Amino acid sequence: MIDVDVTLTVGTFTLSVAFRNDHGLTALFGQSGSGKSLTLSLLSGLRRPDRGHIVVDGQVLVDTQKKVFIPPYRRRIGVVFQDSYLFPHFSVRQNLLFGRWFAPRDADRVDFDAVVDTLGIGPLLNRQPQRLSGGERQRVAIGRALLSCPHLLLFDEPLAALDHARKLEILPLIEKLRDEFDIPMIYVSHAMDEVVRLARFVVLLENGNVKTIGTPEQVFGQAATQITLSRLERSSIVTMEVGARDERYDLTPLRHPSGTIWLMSFPGKIGDKVHVLINAIDVAISIEKPAGLSMQNMLQGTIGDIHREGAAVMIEIRLKGEGKIFAMISQRAFDQLQLDMGKPVFALMKSTALDEEKASLVYPNIL
Amino acid sequence: MGLSADEWTAIWLSLKIAVVATTASLPFGIFISYALARWEFPGKIFINGLIHMPLVLPPVVTGFILLIVLGRKGIIGSYLAEIGIVFSFRWTGAAVAAAVMGFPLMVRAMRLSFESIDQRLENAAGTLGANPIATFFLVSLPLAVPGIIVGVILAFAKSLGEFGATITFVSNIPGxxxxxxAAIYTYTQVPGGDENAIRLTLISAGLALLTLLISELVQKRAEKRLALQA
Structure with missing residues (x-):
């Protein structure tokens, strides 16, 4: 269990963050300058709060009222940094074992071989960190943090320095760790897709304050959250059910009361619930049922809130059944279609814009 | 080469003094460099200035100050003499003078080396459970090795050639x-001593060159081993 309630002023910036989460992975989401990193440094003990407390698994790490401050090296909080910070003078194996030398004897030992297996770093054990690729280095860093037998694992934008391919290689590993090792995790990120995929509990930070707390659907389903994101990043989450695969075209239908989306090469099983992340810029709008169009995916709904931003408009479409989807279109298209609140529309998107990485299995609902 | 017994003694003595001076000041050098690089404390500027004094003072002045402080009748020296520790006119005194003169060079190189270590590596060690002392020995110290080697070599070379402070503090006693x-100086002061002076000068230059060569090799190897994080 994590219970955080802290304030800290640094220069002109004031951080005031409070949240509790009982289980699993907590995502701290926000743009740069929102106070994510500062929150992490309070958690790991590199900074002291002006006021407040942090409690992890019943252990008080900081409490300004009770005058408790546990130094970083006695907190047993593993951190995976953006730039892995592996020790250059140690081999991969020595890096992995570093934290173990300091873990108390009675600590719940995390199994070395299990971690090495899960992360697929067996062949790297005798190498020096300088000879690893960015993705490999990050896997070793995750293993190193995990093997220090932490009470809490912090991820500080662990994928931000990696390219897309490496990112897709590490994400499933973090998912696996989340499910296989019973360690609470806090995942800091400004990438919505990572957060949606990993977390069931999201804390949205803005200007040093908690703006919203909830499931990814709740947090990212708000237009107010979406407009804080860059235009390319804005996306909606739709929960859908996997249908029977069309073997001939390697397409899998994802069903929703408002329509069906066909996904290419999707590995899900029939009946699985999945989150589909749909970028707002990939969504087109039609006011009548289109024919003769290559776009095969269509969801029905009515227009909800409208947000104008210069030449672009962000429209919220309330889907038939439940859920909503955001679409970014031009002001001119908006005017020509004479769109308005309450008007029934069809939201269209290409299958190729929705590859496998955009869909993730729904993590058992804990909230 | 036909060196006289006195000349051999001078060479042996020089090496002994330099080795002892460098070895004895190394732990202090490492500690003070690290403190100056990483800690904020009152009097930091003062201590930094004090260490660097021998670098800017005329060596004779440093030697004289040593005489006043550590001489047999000196401020501290008189108490040390009571418990049987005497530096003046002993080779140990020469080692003290050499250490004091070499210390600023040692600290400068080592401090730079500690400062160049990414503090976030040390923080990472902390999050893995290493207390500050363990972090120092397992992370900071090994990563500072190239700079420590440079500091040691500089201090050693300085000790080997120290003249002004040494002769002021402990005089010029053969053996x-x-x-x-000091021997070269003596030879240049007597008629017909030039030949001996040149011989010793060549040896002195050879030793200095050898020191530099070894330092270069050792440092290259240390740097290659670390090849600091990309």
């Missing part, structure tokens, strides 16, 4: 405090 530098 006790007469180093190569």
């Amino acid at each position: 006790e405090t007469q180093t190569i530098a």
Whole structure:
């Protein structure tokens, strides 16, 4: 269990963050300058709060009222940094074992071989960190943090320095760790897709304050959250059910009361619930049922809130059944279609814009 | 080469003094460099200035200050003499003078080396459970090795050639405090001593060159081993 309630002023910036989460992975989401990193440094003990407390698994790490401050090296909080910070003078194996030398004897030992297996770093054990690729280095860093037998694992934008391919290689590993090792995790990120995929509990930070707390659907389903994101990043989450695969075209239908989306090469099983992340810029709008169009995916709904931003408009479409989807279109298209609140529309998107990485299995609902 | 017994003694003495001076000041050098690089404390500027004094003072002045402080009748020296520790006119005194003169060079190189270590590596060690002392020995110290080697070599070379402070503090006694530098000085003061002076000068230059060569090799190897994080 994590219970955080802290304030800290640094220069002109004031951080005031409070949240509790009982289980699993907590995502701290926000743009740069929102106070994510500062929150992490309070958690790991590199900074002291002006006021407040942090409690992890019943252990008080900081409490300004009770005058408790546990130094970083006695907190047993593993951190995976953006730039892995592996020790250059140690081999991969020595890096992995570093934290173990300091873990108390009675600590719940995390199994070395299990971690090495899960992360697929067996062949790297005798190498020096300088000879690893960015993705490999990050896997070793995750293993190193995990093997220090932490009470809490912090991820500080662990994928931000990696390219897309490496990112897709590490994400499933973090998912696996989340499910296989019973360690609470806090995942800091400004990438919505990572957060949606990993977390069931999201804390949205803005200007040093908690703006919203909830499931990814709740947090990212708000237009107010979406407009804080860059235009390319804005996306909606739709929960859908996997249908029977069309073997001939390697397409899998994802069903929703408002329509069906066909996904290419999707590995899900029939009946699985999945989150589909749909970028707002990939969504087109039609006011009548289109024919003769290559776009095969269509969801029905009515227009909800409208947000104008210069030449672009962000429209919220309330889907038939439940859920909503955001679409970014031009002001001119908006005017020509004479769109308005309450008007029934069809939201269209290409299958190729929705590859496998955009869909993730729904993590058992804990909230 | 036909060196006289006195000349051999001077060479041996020079090496002994330099080795002892460098070895004895190394732990202090590492500690003070690290403190100056990483800690904020009152009097930091003062301590930094004090360490660097021998670098800017005339060596004779440093030697004289040593005489006043550590001499047999000196401020501290008189108390040390009571418990049987005497530096003046002994080779140990020459080692003290050499250490004091070499110390600023040692600290400068090591401090730079500690400062160049990414503090976030040390923070990472902290999050893995290493207390500050363990972090120092397992992370900071090994990563500072190239700079520490440079500091040691510089201090050693300085000790080997120290002249002004040494001769002021412990005089120029053959067999006790007469180093190569002092011996050369002596030969240049007597008629017909030029040949001996040149011989010792060549040896002195050879030793200095050898020191530099070894330092270069050792440092290259250390740097290659670390090849600091990309």
